[in-house]
Amino acid sequence: MIAGANLMSLARCAEFAATAAWADLTPSVRVRTRLLVLDTLACAVAAKRLQALEGFTAHIVDTASVEQATVWAGGRRVPLADAALANAALAHYLDWDDGHAGASVHGGATIVPVALACGEAVGAAGRDVLLALAVGYAVAVAVGRPLVGGIERHGLHPPAIAGAFGATGATGRLLGFDEQMMRRALTLTACLVPVAPFEAFTSGAEIKSLFAGWPASLGITAARLAHAGLAGPDEVLSAPADGLGRFLLHAPVEADEPYITEVEAAAFKRFPACRALHPALTALASLLPIAPATVASITVETHPFAADLSRDADDTTPIGATTSIPYCLASLLVDGDLGETAFARPALDDRVRRRLAGRVQVRSATPDALAPRRTRVVVTLVDGSVRSGVADSGAWSADQPATEFEVRAKARRLTGSGSAIESRVDAMEGAEDVLAVVEAVAGTMRAG
Amino acid sequence: MRPLLDELAEWAGSIRYDTLSPDVRAAARRVLLDQIGLTLAGRRLYGPHPSERLALPAAGGATLWATGVATDPPWAVLINRASADELELVAGPEAGAAVVAAGEMADCTVADVIAGLVVAAGVDDCLRGWMLGPLEQHGLHPPAFAGAAGAAAGAAHVLGATAVETAAAVAGASTLAPQSPGVAFSRGASAKTMYGAWGQMIGLRAACWSRIGMGGSPSVWEGPRGIAAALSDAADITRPTRGPDASAIQRVTFKPYPCSRAGHAALTALEALGPLDSEAIDRIDVATYPYAVTVSQRSTGTTPIAAQVHIPSILALAIVNGGLEPGVAFTPARLADARVRRLVERTHVTVDPALGTGGPRLRRARVRVTLGDSRSLEATREPRWGPGDRASDDQLRDRAGHLVGPDHARRLWTVDPTCSVRALMPLLALEGGSLQKGRDG
Numbered sequence: 009m010i011a012g013a014n015l016m017s018l019a020r021c022a023e024f025a026a027t028a029a030w031a032d033l034t035p036s037v038r039v040r041t042r043l044l045v046l047d048t049l050a051c052a053v054a055a056k057r058l059q060a061l062e063g064f065t066a067h068i069v070d071t072a073s074v075e076q077a078t079v080w081a082g083g084r085r086v087p088l089a090d091a092a093l094a095n096a097a098l099a100h101y102l103d104w105d106d107g108h109a110g111a112s113v114h115g116g117a118t119i120v121p122v123a124l125a126c127g128e129a130v131g132a133a134g135r136d137v138l139l140a141l142a143v144g145y146a147v148a149v150a151v152g153r154p155l156v157g158g159i160e161r162h163g164l165h166p167p168a169i170a171g172a173f174g175a176t177g178a179t180g181r182l183l184g185f186d187e188q189m190m191r192r193a194l195t196l197t198a199c200l201v202p203v204a205p206f207e208a209f210t211s212g213a214e215i216k217s218l219f220a221g222w223p224a225s226l227g228i229t230a231a232r233l234a235h236a237g238l239a240g241p242d243e244v245l246s247a248p249a250d251g252l253g254r255f256l257l258h259a260p261v262e263a264d265e266p267y268i269t270e271v272e273a274a275a276f277k278r279f280p281a282c283r284a285l286h287p288a289l290t291a292l293a294s295l296l297p298i299a300p301a302t303v304a305s306i307t308v309e310t311h312p313f314a315a316d317l318s319r320d321a322d323d324t325t326p327i328g329a330t331t332s333i334p335y336c337l338a339s340l341l342v343d344g345d346l347g348e349t350a351f352a353r354p355a356l357d358d359r360v361r362r363r364l365a366g367r368v369q370v371r372s373a374t375p376d377a378l379a380p381r382r383t384r385v386v387v388t389l390v391d392g393s394v395r396s397g398v399a400d401s402g403a404w405s406a407d408q409p410a411t412e413f414e415v416r417a418k419a420r421r422l423t424g425s426g427s428a429i430e431s432r433v434d435a436m437e438g439a440e441d442v443l444a445v446v447e448a449v450a451g452t453m454r455a456g
Numbered sequence: 457m458r459p460l461l462d463e464l465a466e467w468a469g470s471i472r473y474d475t476l477s478p479d480v481r482a483a484a485r486r487v488l489l490d491q492i493g494l495t496l497a498g499r500r501l502y503g504p505h506p507s508e509r510l511a512l513p514a515a516g517g518a519t520l521w522a523t524g525v526a527t528d529p530p531w532a533v534l535i536n537r538a539s540a541d542e543l544e545l546v547a548g549p550e551a552g553a554a555v556v557a558a559g560e561m562a563d564c565t566v567a568d569v570i571a572g573l574v575v576a577a578g579v580d581d582c583l584r585g586w587m588l589g590p591l592e593q594h595g596l597h598p599p600a601f602a603g604a605a606g607a608a609a610g611a612a613h614v615l616g617a618t619a620v621e622t623a624a625a626v627a628g629a630s631t632l633a634p635q636s637p638g639v640a641f642s643r644g645a646s647a648k649t650m651y652g653a654w655g656q657m658i659g660l661r662a663a664c665w666s667r668i669g670m671g672g673s674p675s676v677w678e679g680p681r682g683i684a685a686a687l688s689d690a691a692d693i694t695r696p697t698r699g700p701d702a703s704a705i706q707r708v709t710f711k712p713y714p715c716s717r718a719g720h721a722a723l724t725a726l727e728a729l730g731p732l733d734s735e736a737i738d739r740i741d742v743a744t745y746p747y748a749v750t751v752s753q754r755s756t757g758t759t760p761i762a763a764q765v766h767i768p769s770i771l772a773l774a775i776v777n778g779g780l781e782p783g784v785a786f787t788p789a790r791l792a793d794a795r796v797r798r799l800v801e802r803t804h805v806t807v808d809p810a811l812g813t814g815g816p817r818l819r820r821a822r823v824r825v826t827l828g829d830s831r832s833l834e835a836t837r838e839p840r841w842g843p844g845d846r847a848s849d850d851q852l853r854d855r856a857g858h859l860v861g862p863d864h865a866r867r868l869w870t871v872d873p874t875c876s877v878r879a880l881m882p883l884l885a886l887e888g889g890s891l892q893k894g895r896d897g
Contacts, residue, residue, distance in 0.1 A: 061670075063670070064665065064668060066668075067664070067670075071528070073512055073517065073527075087512075087528075162686040163681040163682070164686055169635075195645070195647070198637070199637060199640050199648075199650070200636070200647075200650065202631065202632045202634065202635070203630065203631060204631060204632070205631060205681055205685075206681035207676045207679040207680070207681040207682040207683075208673050208676060209681075210679075210680075211676075212673075213624075213628075213676070214670045215627070215631050215670060215673075218632070222632050233650070236506040236507065237509075237646065238507070238646045238647055238650065239647060240645050240647040241639050241644070242643075244639055244640065244647075247595075247637070247639040247642070247754075249595055249639075250638035250642055251595065254595045255594040255596060255635065256635075320679075320680055
């Protein structure tokens with residue numbers, strides 16, 4: 009039984025979310041928030057280029073009864089929560105969107121679509137949307153950090169659970185909630201967070217692509233239901249016998265305050281794959297170039313979480329493949345990098361890639377206390393020579409974060425030279441609304 | 457081993473109204489009409505549920521039963537189910553609203569919906585029964601947590617989904633189902649009124665999405681990172697203890713009292729003692745099965761919703777008011793009644809494990825009332841309308857007549873199975889909306 013004091017108080021989150029001000033955002037936080045928007049939109053564009061989720065997006069559009077916010081793929085307007093659902097699903101599809109090491113949230117993929125959709129619907133100024141994004145991100149991290157250990161222990165997906173709180177915080181912010189209304193919304197969210205078992209991820213089920221979209225939709229809907237009069241109990245996390253913490257909290261963790269600067273800890277992704285695989289990818293990348301035909305075998309010794317995920321991955325599906333070390337390493341070798349095309353059907357069916365993946369052995373290494381994710385990749389070539397690489401963490405992780413230059417370079421590569429996304433995002437602080445950003449991403453997707 | 461949900465989906469695909477036994481059809485019809493009637497009753501007695509404010513008109517969508525307004529199907533499901541919740545009388549699988557909405561979307565008949573409800577009950581019974589213990593142990597609300605799966609199965613069936621689509625739908629719904637901590641109930645928060653509704657809404661969405669390729673993993677329950685592993689540390693959690701079957705719907709027991717089943721056996725025992733003068737009561741001792749005591753003790757009993765799961769409050773209100781009238785039994789004013797507060801303080805609830813033996817649905821309570829003159833009255837009973845005393849069509853129809861009016865009850869309870877669901881909708885709408893507010897606080 010875990011004491012309630014260890015959990016982030018939703019009342020405290022509500023106070024924070026309702027009272028944070030633009031002036032609280034330092035210049036570096038403002039830059040980071042804009043980068044988060046840029047990266048999220050770029051990831052969505054990359055997924056759209058693979059024609060990801062076309063049927064689902066079409067369904068959202070075809071069943072829309074009102075026009076409130078824009079679905080980026082296609083530019084049609086649909087109900088608010090559904091726009092966020094579709095856009096967040098696309099942003100998260102390749103698992104290339106940001107994460108947060110401490111709380112394991114995909115803040116960008118969940119909260120950026122929420123902030124943009126709500127901002128569009130209410131005609132919010134650009135800086136209000138950026139502030140809402142930073143607020144939501146902070147709330148998601150504050151709530152998620154004490155819970156992440158327990159969530160992972162249960163084999164559930166932390167971002168799908170914690171992200172909903174961030175979505176609620178951002179929505180409430182843009183809908184002008186006071187502290188009391190924000191608390192009603194957050195407590196209601198806590199009652200409705202999804203189960204989100206990791207099985208969906210490793211099995212490659214399409215529903216996994218909604219692990220950012222569903223919390224986005226849930227957050228908006230919960231906020232609106234709270235505004236209509238519903239609320240959860242104040243003790244929803246902390247009630248010893250039947251609060252959410254009873255199920256999710258694994259061990260006592262000191263809860264921390266929500267920090268508006270939390271977005272600075274957003275860790276962008278160098279590779280489109282589950283972050284657990286990134287040390288292996290980074291270790292192999294350090295050995296390139298290696299001609300695939302010269303490879304006899306590859307042995308990977310990595311941390312247990314990654315090894316177990318990879319073992320259970322169904323790498324015949326786009327989503328499952330993002331958790332498969334053999335498939336991702338093989339793709340890295342064949343393509344010279346791991347990019348979005350690795351998860352398109354032609355690549356997934358590529359025999360050369362598959363044969364190479366079959367020569368990859370993954371072993372679980374005893375975690376090193378000082379470097380718990382240390383991964384060694386040993387490539388044995390057909391001529392008998394051996395090349396070996398070690399990575400203590402993935403590229404662009406918390407201890408070697410991506411620079412602004414690197415994030416912008418990734419975005420430019422993914423969005424293409426003709427896209428106006430970057431310039432419109434850069435201009436958000438002074439923009440009277442976010443329509444220019446929304447039109448830029450929709451236009452980029454239209455152009456293919 | 458074949459994925460569990462593939463097996464469930466294959467079973468679901470075998471269900472046809474024409475091949476169901478008359479008893480199964482009758483049982484499913486009973487559940488369906490009762491659930492619809494309770495939505496109408498809830499709307500009539502409590503007025504619009506807050507979620508109704510978010511519904512937008514959508515021609516060709518699905519109908520809000522009480523008002524006749526068409527809206528987006530997921531919202532219709534949410535509102536139709538939530539409208540019934542405060543009554544705390546809904547019984548059976550959390551699927552009626554989803555299956556009816558699917559029936560409206562697919563333009564099929566009441567018979568098809570009945571078959572869908574049989575599917576929903578079978579899947580729900582299989583999965584919820586399997587994980588009931590762990591869910592209760594974790595303080596999660598079983599009907600909400602597991603209900604989405606049944607709703608998805610039923611809705612998919614009505615929509616004509618293939619076995620693959622059905623498995624994907626149930627998996628998707630199970631993946632997104634609400635964790636639904638029981639604290640919403642025990643602390644009496646209005647979020648609790650969303651629990652069944654939210655799961656059913658997810659069920660319908662998952663059923664629709666599965667047909668366009670958006671589905672979950674068939675191994676989501678038993679897989680190494682699946683739901684069963686998340687809930688239980690038991691060594692063998694690879695398979696449910698029993699498979700789905702059409703007779704699950706026959707095992708549904710209806711609720712004669714507008715409160716949590718935790719209090720039903722105690723209420724039935726109390727009724728056996730005859731009318732009681734609250735002022736003459738010195739003490740009330742209740743012994744009942746463990747889970748009932750657990751949920752009762754978790755409740756503060758201080759709000760209408762919390763009181764509905766608090767055995768002392770339930771009994772005290774019944775004694776003071778001569779019974780529990782749906783829609784008016786649990787109000788802030790009645791809870792504040794000094795006579796009720798006095799009795800609550802004098803009521804002691806303890807566990808007697810022997811009263812919970814004999815099967816998961818055999819739950820008894822022993823109530824002993826000690827009077828001021830030292831006499832004591834005692835009775836031990838199973839709950840009314842339980843497995844040994846099932847509610848009849850007439851009893852349910854009479855209740856519907858009492859709650860929504862005789863004309864409405866007649867229209868509902870004489871509906872022909874060959875009637876199209878769309879044709880049924882106009883018959884349900886209440887005239888003039890709600891007639892009274894059930895709460896006076």
